[in-house]
Structures are given as C-alpha cells and as structure tokens.
Amino acid sequence: MTKPIMVVGHKNPDNDSICAAVGYAYLKNELAKRETKEGEVAPVYTPVRLGPLPPESAWVLEQNGIDAPDMIGHVHARVSDVMTENPISISHSATIMEAGRLLRQHNIRALVVTNEDGTYRGLITTRMIAERYVAATDLLVDNASNQMAVAGDLINSLGQSVDELTETDVIKLHKDGLLKEAVEDLMASELREAIVLDDDGFAIGIVTRSDVAHHPKRKVILVDHNERRQAANGIDEAEVVEIIDHHRIADVTTANPIKFLNLPAGSTATIVAMEFRRQNVELPAHIARVLLSALLTDTVIMKSPTTTDVDRDIAQFLGEVGNVDPVEFGLEVFKSRAVNGDVPVEKLVGADSKEFQVGDSTVLIAQHETVDLQGVLAREPEIRAHMKHLQKDHGYEFVLLMVTDIVAEGSQFLCEGNHRVVNRVFNIDCSGKGGTWMPGILSRKKQVAAKILEA
Numbered sequence: 096m097t098k099p100i101m102v103v104g105h106k107n108p109d110n111d112s113i114c115a116a117v118g119y120a121y122l123k124n125e126l127a128k129r130e131t132k133e134g135e136v137a138p139v140y141t142p143v144r145l146g147p148l149p150p151e152s153a154w155v156l157e158q159n160g161i162d163a164p165d166m167i168g169h170v171h172a173r174v175s176d177v178m179t180e181n182p183i184s185i186s187h188s189a190t191i192m193e194a195g196r197l198l199r200q201h202n203i204r205a206l207v208v209t210n211e212d213g214t215y216r217g218l219i220t221t222r223m224i225a226e227r228y229v230a231a232t233d234l235l236v237d238n239a240s241n242q243m244a245v246a247g248d249l250i251n252s253l254g255q256s257v258d259e260l261t262e263t264d265v266i267k268l269h270k271d272g273l274l275k276e277a278v279e280d281l282m283a284s285e286l287r288e289a290i291v292l293d294d295d296g297f298a299i300g301i302v303t304r305s306d307v308a309h310h311p312k313r314k315v316i317l318v319d320h321n322e323r324r325q326a327a328n329g330i331d332e333a334e335v336v337e338i339i340d341h342h343r344i345a346d347v348t349t350a351n352p353i354k355f356l357n358l359p360a361g362s363t364a365t366i367v368a369m370e371f372r373r374q375n376v377e378l379p380a381h382i383a384r385v386l387l388s389a390l391l392t393d394t395v396i397m398k399s400p401t402t403t404d405v406d407r408d409i410a411q412f413l414g415e416v417g418n419v420d421p422v423e424f425g426l427e428v429f430k431s432r433a434v435n436g437d438v439p440v441e442k443l444v445g446a447d448s449k450e451f452q453v454g455d456s457t458v459l460i461a462q463h464e465t466v467d468l469q470g471v472l473a474r475e476p477e478i479r480a481h482m483k484h485l486q487k488d489h490g491y492e493f494v495l496l497m498v499t500d501i502v503a504e505g506s507q508f509l510c511e512g513n514h515r516v517v518n519r520v521f522n523i524d525c526s527g528k529g530g531t532w533m534p535g536i537l538s539r540k541k542q543v544a545a546k547i548l549e550a
Contacts, residue, residue, distance in 0.1 A: 099141040105320035106145045109447045112319040113152040114389035115363035116142035118382055119318055125376045143167045145327055154431035155388040159381035171329035174277050175270040176311045178291050178300030182207045187216050187258040194219050194257050205288045207298040208261045214296040217261035265290050278307045319363040321347045324450050339366055361406040362393035368409045383417035391425035395501050399537040440481045456492035462539045468500040482511040505534040520550045
C-alpha cells in the first residue's frame with residue numbers, strides 16, 4: 096500500500112498554514128488522478144498540521160464540510176512505514192503441517208499465532224519448525240541405524256499443535272513508534288521478527304530485519320515555510336518533495352532537485368489558487384472559500400502592506416468561485432475567532448508565534464489579530480507574565496507580541512526581555528506599561544521580522 100505524502104505547514108500553524116495544506120493536498124490529488132496511468136497506483140496527498148487548529152480555521156473548515164487535518168508530532172520514520180500489514184495468521188490449535196503449508200504458500204518465514212478470539216498469541220517461524228525437525232535426529236544413538244524411529248518422530252511432529260512451537264517472547268511494537276528505536280530492539284533480539292499490535296491486542300503488522308535494512312523516509316510537501324526551525328521535528332530524516340511558500344528562502348535542504356515555488360505574495364493560499372489556474376484544475380466552491388479565508392487573514396483583509404495586486408486578483412477570483420464577497424467574508428472569518436477574554440493566555444500569545452535567529456540569539460515574535468484592542472490590553476499583566484515565562488524557559492533574547500487591530504490598522508507592541516533591539520530598529524521605547532502603538536504596522540513578516548533580521 097502506498098504511503099501518503101503529507102502536506103504540512105509550520106509549527107504553531109496559522110490559518111494560511113492550515114488552509115494552504117488543505118487546498119494544495121486537494122490540488123495534488125486531482126493532478127494525481129489525471130496523470131496516473133491505468134493499472135498504476137496514484138499517490139495520495141494528505142494535509143496534516145503541527146499544532147492546535149486556529150479558531151478561524153476550525154470555523155471555515157466546519158462551514159465547508161471539510162475534516163480538520165490530523166495533527167502529527169514529527170516526520171521521523173515510524174514502524175508503520177516499514178511493517179507488512181495484515182500478516183498471515185494461524186490458530187494456536189492448528190497443526191504444524193498446516194503451518195508449513197501456509198508458510199510455503201505465501202513464501203514467508205513467520206506466521207502470527209492467534210487465540211480463539213483472533214487476538215495475538217505468539218509467532219511460529221520456519222526456523223522453529225526446522226529446529227523441531229533437526230531435533231528428531233536425537234533418536235540416532237551412537238551412529239546406529241535408527242532411521243525408522245527418526246521418520247516416525249518426524250511424521251508425528253506434523254500432527255503436533257502449533258501451540259507447542261509458538262514463541263511468545265517476541266518484541267511488541269506500536270505502529271506509531273519511532274522506527275530507529277524499533278531497529279535497536281530488533282537487532283538485539285534473537286528473533287528476526289517483531290509484531291505490531293493494536294490497542295485491542297490484534298496483530299496488524301509484522302516487521303523483519305529485512306524490512307529495516309533500508310531506512311525509509313517519509314515524503315512531505317512544505318507549505319507556508321521553508322525554515323528548519325519552523326518545520327516538523329525529524330525534517331532532516333524526511334524527503335521533502337515540494338515547497339510552496341511566500342516567505343524568505345531559509346535553510347531547508349534537499350538531496351534532489353524539487354519543485355520550490357516561492358513568490359512574493361501576501362499568502363501561500365494565493366500561490367495555491369494560482370496553481371489551480373495554471374494546472375487548469377477545477378476549483379470547487381468549498382475549497383475556494385477555504386483558500387480565500389487564508390488569503391484574507393494573512394493580508395488582514397487586504398490591508399497589510401504585504402498585499403499585492405496578485406492577491407487582490409486572486410481574492411476576487413476566489414470570491415466569485417466561492418460565491419462570497421471577499422471583504423464581508425473576511426469580516427466573518429475574523430469574527431469567528433474567540434472573544435479575547437475567553438482565549439487562554441497561552442493561545443493568545445502562542446497561537447501565531449514564530450522563532451527567528453538574530454545573530455547568535457533566538458527571538459520570538461508573536462501576533463494576535465483582533466477587533467477589540469482594549470479587550471486584549473485589559474489582560475496585559477497576565478500576557479506579560481506569560482511572555483516572561485516563555486523568554487526564560489526558552490532562552491529567547493526577547494519576546495515581542497504584536498496585538499494587531501484590524502479596524503484601526505495598527506499594532507500595539509508588547510515586549511519582554513532585551514528591549515534594545517526593538518527600540519533601536521523602530522526608534523521607540525517599548526519598555527513601559529501599555530506597550531507602544533505602531534500605526535500602520537500590520538505585517539509581522541514584512542514590517543517587523545524583516546527589519547529585526549536586517550538590524
């Protein structure tokens with residue numbers, strides 16, 4: 096069975112990261128149907144995420160009948176990437192003859208032995224059966240001719256129950272376990288096989304030493320990022336097959352040439368929509384609305400300076416396909432976010448936060464967009480306490496929170512840690528209570544992070 100290719104955004108996913116993954120996975124699956132020849136197995140593309148679902152993403156996906164992408168913790172190779180699924184099994188009460196026939200019929204070395212209810216009991220292998228046959232030669236005493244006794248014992252062995260030769264001291268694995276850990280255990284085991292069980296005790300896979308001889312790599316497509324710091328854990332062990340992004344080119348590397356589409360657009364969703372047009376793939380209304388929501392959140396309803404003429408053109412296109420007015424729809428998307436007072440402080444500060452390397456230091460720049468700036472600032476002591484906690488625990492040079500008012504078109508800067516860089520870059524004093532109001536500052540990427548990285 097072909098393993099799915101994951102389409103994944105960055106850590107602490109925002110709406111663009113989620114929706115671009117959903118939209119691009121849909122596009123790639125449609126292209127796979129078109130390009131796969133009869134008799135071939137089409138690759139499958141699956142959107143996934145690296146963190147909690149933003150409220151607006153949950154809202155727009157639910158409104159359009161789309162399941163939320165599954166959350167993954169890493170892209171390290173897993174046991175399920177190499178295991179043979181649905182292994183051949185035999186009842187513990189069957190005979191050795193029946194076991195031998197199954198082993199020969201399927202050209203395999205091991206059978207799963209099951210209890211009466213089908214749950215896992217142990218393994219029987221060709222090696223165990225061979226050892227039983229070799230043991231029959233013990234009847235040859237002092238080189239005396241006793242061939243009939245040996246033959247009789249061998250014949251009797253064929254009627255023995257599988258249970259008598261079942262090995263129960265077998266390594267048990269979980270399908271989502273790290274492969275590298277399973278390899279260490281398997282290589283240290285006397286057996287060549289390990290069994291993969293589900294939570295109910297049924298065997299769902301088997302892993303042999305041959306299976307792990309060539310370390311597999313999980314295939315991924317990165318959207319809305321191309322920086323290792325923001326990528327899934329284990330990205331260096333994965334095979335990145337494509338990158339679709341609108342940020343600066345960073346440090347994700349690949350062993351082979353790939354499709355790397357990096358454009359100066361206001362959102363990755365814009366680029367995905369452009370690909371629908373370029374590839375001449377029909378864009379369904381529900382996918383159009385999902386992509387439009389991401390375009391509008393990333394460009395702050397096209398008020399952000401990152402907004403390009405291409406974004407405006409694509410927003411109009413997506414609105415027509417999705418049968419919505421872009422501006423009115425954008426306001427609905429922003430209103431779908433939880434009321435500021437109901438948002439846990441961890442989510443208010445961390446839901447849309449990104450780490451950046453500045454010289455030898457790491458900084459965290461977070462953004463919270465709202466239509467109720469004063470409601471957020473009323474929680475300033477709580478917010479600052481959490482920012483100090485983040486700064487201390489992770490060793491950040493500073494933590495900067497942009498509370499962006501999409502109506503007033505500006506951001507309130509709150510900073511904890513070393514204020515000097517922020518103060519110098521923006522010629523402000525961001526050390527006091529209440530922070531500093533920055534009119535016209537809407538884009539973290541272009542108006543804030545870029546300036547700090549250049550400082």
